[in-house]
Amino acid sequence: MPANAQTLWFKTALLPDGWAGDVAITIAGGLIVHVEAGVPATGLEAHHGAALPGLVNLHSHGFQRAMSGLTEYRQSGGDGDFWSWRELLYKFVDRCTPEDVEAITAMAYAEMLEGGFTRVAEFHYLHHDTAGHAFSDPGEMAGRIAAAARDTGIGLTLLPVLYAHSGFGGLEATSGQRRFINTPASYHDILSSAEAHCAGLPDAIVGTAPHSLRAVTPGELEELTAMRPDRPVHIHIAEQEKEVADCLAWSGARPVDWLLDHVAVDERWCLVHATHTTPGELQRIAASGAVVGLCPVTEANLGDGIFNAPEFLAAGGHFGVGSDSNVSICAADELRMLEYSQRLAFRRRNVIAEAATSTGCSLFERALEGGYRAGGVTGGLMAGAPADIVVLRDTPHSIETGSADRLLDAWIFRQGRSAIGEVWRRGRKLVEKGRHVGREPIKARFHKALHRLVS
Ligand SMILES: [Zn+2]
Known part of the structure; x- marks a missing residue:
């Protein structure tokens, strides 16, 4: 494992061949280097929601x-x-x-x-x-x-x-x-x-x-x-x-x-x-x-x-x-x-x-x-792909009761963007609690431009 690697743990994740539980995703240099299901969360950076590829x-x-x-x-x-x-x-x-x-x-x-x-x-x-x-x-x-x-x-x-x-x-x-x-x-x-x-x-x-x-x-x-x-x-x-x-x-x-x-x-x-x-x-x-x-x-x-x-x-x-x-x-x-x-x-x-x-x-x-x-890219939650991960907030009811597909149905048909907790892009957490980490200065510049354009 590379020295700078970090491992994230998810209660469930949508892998290329379907949903898996207790998934550890190891990231180094912006890429996913290892994915393993059925791993205990102990000692790992835990993210209890569901991980989707972006x-x-x-x-x-x-x-x-x-x-x-x-x-x-x-x-x-x-x-x-x-x-x-x-x-x-x-x-x-x-x-x-x-x-x-x-x-x-x-x-x-x-x-x-x-x-x-x-x-x-x-x-x-x-x-x-x-x-x-x-x-x-x-x-x-x-x-x-x-x-x-x-x-x-x-x-x-x-x-x-x-x-x-x-x-x-x-x-x-x-x-x-x-x-x-x-x-x-x-x-x-x-x-x-x-x-x-x-x-x-x-x-x-x-x-x-x-x-x-x-x-x-x-x-x-x-x-x-x-x-x-x-x-x-x-x-x-x-x-x-x-x-x-x-x-x-x-x-x-x-x-x-x-x-x-x-x-x-x-x-x-x-x-x-x-x-x-x-x-x-x-x-x-x-x-x-x-x-x-x-x-x-x-x-x-x-x-x-x-x-x-x-x-x-x-x-x-x-x-x-x-x-x-x-x-x-x-x-x-x-x-x-x-x-x-x-x-x-x-x-x-x-x-x-x-x-x-x-x-x-x-x-x-x-x-x-x-x-x-x-x-023009390939991707997915698999080794070799960029670590581009969207995390749906923890909805344990959906995860416990049968098909994890319900998480996607809930996100798309019921919750919309409020369902998204974190987003990782090439291994960097860019969205936390649904908000982009650089949102405030970006928004300030946007409002300044908008004011000039519509005034
Ligand atoms: Zn167009």
Whole structure:
């Protein structure tokens, strides 16, 4: 055993092959080095709750956390939809400085850790200064996101985004998009700088992300996917019915069909949303091995629509969850909203459940595996994995009375984030009694940025 090792003891833990009792997890150098079940707690640092592996939040725009709660009203001219929300977003984006982005993102990341996520895939498209010019370091904003990850301790899969056009067919970008817009060449500079900024983070990964099929031409998409051929690739797809109609008008094909017809989509791909898809498209995604990135709370907030989970799961598809606009940040909220949206759409209960496990356990385990795949990582409570551990507070009734799956059901359907006691990330305890250990200064910086942005 390494000299600097520490051992944590849990009454129960969700290991790769299922629940185990009286589990000792030994950690050294940020990694799990040994896991053993049936060990007495005597002499070990005891944590009587239940240990879960941390989830990957597979889709986030950290800076949008500052808009949470500020767009819930009608504007003149109608109820509002995704596109009118986006206009508000662009006005907000106009004012964000690098300092603001770092402060807001750090708050979002602290809340993600408190909410059960130990890694985030950040879909990062706010690249340029307020006038739309590249910073002297083109990856300035990527560096701010890396700093927020470093300050909070969350694992980072950073996905600099190529956004080149305002619509299908290479339409010119609008002035509201000036801070996002790049050519493949200027994008490559951002990507290289992002990699340099992330070099000091212990297990950061930098992937690539075409924003959507409407924002890149086929030629640009081809250039981008060749840039880092072994890393994750994420793309927004089929979130909006208008997007599907525009894609059909442009190409004669729906977005998912078009992508799968023209690009070698495989396990490194994450198709974010995939809300408006046919059964045939869902079967094709499942066969490709790509992960669908579901963001149920944001999709509900924006009125996007409901993903067809039964069709996708029947085809053997993989999904994970993300907090996207960060209107609320909580893994249990995402998993609960996913299941409830399915119940409302299909008028059934326990839609995501597999035969042998509870609904909570099925949701969690599927989102865990899909999150790892989309994040470009492996994990779990096993030797060799990073010590990323979420501890549910002690609920002895659930543990004593039969299946420990009930712990997950209680967390997701009854308690939400209040169920989370501690969160460890690479062996460091970052959340204690449900609060991030650095919360106060992070919150103070966030409030300062928010005050400036909304005043
Ligand atoms: Zn998004």
